[in-house]
Amino acid sequence: MIVRAAAHCTLRPGSGQEAVVPGMDLLPKPMARRMIAPVRRAMACALAALAEAGVDRPDGIYYGTGLGCLADTQEFLLEIERNAGSLLAPTSFMRSTHNTVAGLLALALKAQGPNLTFSQGFVSFHAALLAAVMHLERRPDDRVLVGASDEHLPLLDHLFAQLGGPARFGPAVRPAEGAAFLVLGGAEGPVLGRVVDVRTGPADRVVADAGTAVWKGPLVEAAAQGTPYADRTGLHHSAPAVAMALALADAVPAVQVLDREGDQHGLIHLAR
Secondary structure, X not given: OEEEEEEEEEEOOOOOOOOOOOOXXXXXXXXXXXXXXXHHHHHHHHHHHHHHHOOOOOOOEEEEOOOOOHHHHHHHHHHHHHHOOOOOOHHHHHHHOOOHHHHHHHHHHOOOOOEEEEOOXXXXXXXXXXXXXXXXXXXXXXXXXXXXXEOOOHHHHHHHHHOOHHHHHOOOOOEOEEEEEEEEEOOOOOOOEEEEEEEOOOHHHOOOOOOEEEEEOOOOOOOOOOEEOHHHHOEOOOHHHHHHHHHHHOOOOXXXXXXXXXXXXXXXXEEO
8 A cells, every 4th residue: 555645743851852743833723722732742643644645635644643642632631620529511521532543533623434442452454454464455546544643641650660660671761751643545646655464363473574674662572583672762651653653754666664562463564
């Protein structure tokens, strides 16, 4: 499947560096004012990818997230506590759901095609991409938006330390926030690369072709073939999507992005 465009951003809390977020000027102003910053960043990346591909309205939206809208979920839970059992405004709940970003994109773009959200840990983006590929196998002339985003809260820094921190994930790896979106398919337009193969299976069966770089996620064993990508993407469940966007910008003939979450394995093969 052809990759037409890609956009991504990474925010590393405590680094002192501002996140470079493409597409912020494309956000509808009335809608943007009601969004928290992480949702604005994810939406902006999606709109930037669509603009680069010259797509006004995608034929499908496939979105992955490991933990959903964390900041809005936290605010919703705090509101429950503050109200002490009284009625709550529905807006707080609506903003806290995992499919908030995909839903807002459909509203902003007036998109009426398939709109699916996948939440499967580190393989959330793999699942979304697989669904997008299945869509294009049925309708090869369509153009679909596929991506992922995850937020950062200070609580995650505490959990990171409890789970082994740098000793487990690497000295340069820290919890972060990130988003990446790609436009796939379409009979015309620019070509950044091709998704040659997207499937799940045991990681020990993965064999890279000559000249193929293998990028492994933070939960793939150190003994596995490949180079860790989390020091470039930060540690969050949407890091595989950011890794794929980075792979499109790297001058290598092909990249495999390999991840594991429990007994689930994800493999993305991207070729020029």
